[in-house]
Amino acid sequence: MAARAAGPLVDGFMRHVTYLRVSLTDRCDFRCSYCMSEHMTFLPRQELLTLEELDRLCSAFVLRGVRKLRLTGGEPLVRRNVMSLFRNLSRHLDSGKLEELTLTTNGSRLALFADELADCGVRRVNVSLDTLDADKFRALTRRGDLEKVLEGIAAARAAGIQVKINAVALKGINEDELGSLMEWAHGEGHDLCLIEVMPLGDVEEERLDQYLPLSQVRDRLAQRYTLSPSSHVTGGPARYMDVAETGGRLGFITPLTHNFCESCNRVRVTCTGTLYLCLGQEDAVDLRAPLRASADDTLLHQALDEGMRIKPKGHDFVINRLGQAPAVKRHMSTTGG
Ligand code: SAM
Ligand code: SF4
Numbered sequence: 001m002a003a004r005a006a007g008p009l010v011d012g013f014m015r016h017v018t019y020l021r022v023s024l025t026d027r028c029d030f031r032c033s034y035c036m037s038e039h040m041t042f043l044p045r046q047e048l049l050t051l052e053e054l055d056r057l058c059s060a061f062v063l064r065g066v067r068k069l070r071l072t073g074g075e076p077l078v079r080r081n082v083m084s085l086f087r088n089l090s091r092h093l094d095s096g097k098l099e100e101l102t103l104t105t106n107g108s109r110l111a112l113f114a115d116e117l118a119d120c121g122v123r124r125v126n127v128s129l130d131t132l133d134a135d136k137f138r139a140l141t142r143r144g145d146l147e148k149v150l151e152g153i154a155a156a157r158a159a160g161i162q163v164k165i166n167a168v169a170l171k172g173i174n175e176d177e178l179g180s181l182m183e184w185a186h187g188e189g190h191d192l193c194l195i196e197v198m199p200l201g202d203v204e205e206e207r208l209d210q211y212l213p214l215s216q217v218r219d220r221l222a223q224r225y226t227l228s229p230s231s232h233v234t235g236g237p238a239r240y241m242d243v244a245e246t247g248g249r250l251g252f253i254t255p256l257t258h259n260f261c262e263s264c265n266r267v268r269v270t271c272t273g274t275l276y277l278c279l280g281q282e283d284a285v286d287l288r289a290p291l292r293a294s295a296d297d298t299l300l301h302q303a304l305d306e307g308m309r310i311k312p313k314g315h316d317f318v319i320n321r322l323g324q325a326p327a328v329k330r331h332m333s334t335t336g337g
Helices: 051-063 082-094 110-119 134-141 146-158 178-187 214-224 288-293 298-310
Strands: 019-023 068-072 100-105 124-128 162-169 191-196 227-229 239-243 248-253 266-269 274-276 284-286
Touching: 019 051, 051 068, 051 082, 051 288, 051 298, 068 082, 082 100, 082 110, 110 124, 110 146, 124 146, 134 146, 146 162, 162 178, 178 191, 178 214, 178 248, 191 214, 214 227, 214 248, 274 298, 284 288, 284 298, 288 298
Parallel strands: 019 068, 019 266, 068 100, 100 124, 124 162, 162 191, 191 248
Antiparallel strands: 227 239, 239 248, 266 274, 274 284
């Protein structure tokens, strides 16, 4: 690799990229109504990076100063032989180059893998869970079994992995339940993070029907609970509040009503090796071609440099009109949430 390329990843706005999210697959065993359409066409397998290519790619980022690596999807735990990737990547934890290896999962297969994940050095996991009502859960995910997810969460905790619950706030679906979801999460010792629905990809429902501003959720929760700004910061876009009554933390991710781009330290890679520089913009660099062009990483590092050159200043999400095309055409499951 050229010596010039070995430096840290710094973009044109002097932001250091230290956090990488990688989607391992666009496939999923659920079809959450806000994320995917009922009848998704998934990518042909040969388009996906192999596990070996994913390891090479992640390792190149680690060499360039990425300290935190989150594997996501689709559902990362449906990727065949996924544990071999975790196992290989754990060498960067052992060497101290990587601070954190983690994943975002729907939890359906977490019970199967919790012990092995812990053994690979995974200390924290984000589990997406939007409702504790089993029927609503099945309807919202179009096939998920709540019981399995709860078993997965319990298994992770038993393995010593800290669990954060992520819930998308959805108008008319879970909006009345967010207080009780929070009480449950905090009672179990988990942080809860609420996410505003983002206009990513076409789904059957209208975005405006699903969109529930978190400012509204917060006002409503503040009538029942004492919320005060928390000093907890994760380096991510979540803003946390301490909840006096539960003793827990409640995070808010509000990409639509609040801008968090100035401190953006992250980039994303899709399962086909496209590097997206911003969740809400199309600016991208292909990493698969340089990966496949040679066994040497010179071209790959040049592509990372190009990514830094074009990383945009910020995103541009809008949901303001019924029937408006999504601001970004790719689904969250493609880019990796
Ligand atoms: N399958 C895993 C899961 O559900 O956690 C990982 C991938 S999923 C795409 C990552 C996160 O994105 C989940 O928390 C999910 O709720 C969220 N998500 C999916 N589509 C979204 C959208 N349109 N707006 C906001 N969040 C979304
Ligand atoms: Fe699958 Fe996660 Fe998307 Fe739900 S949010 S369909 S679990 S990728």
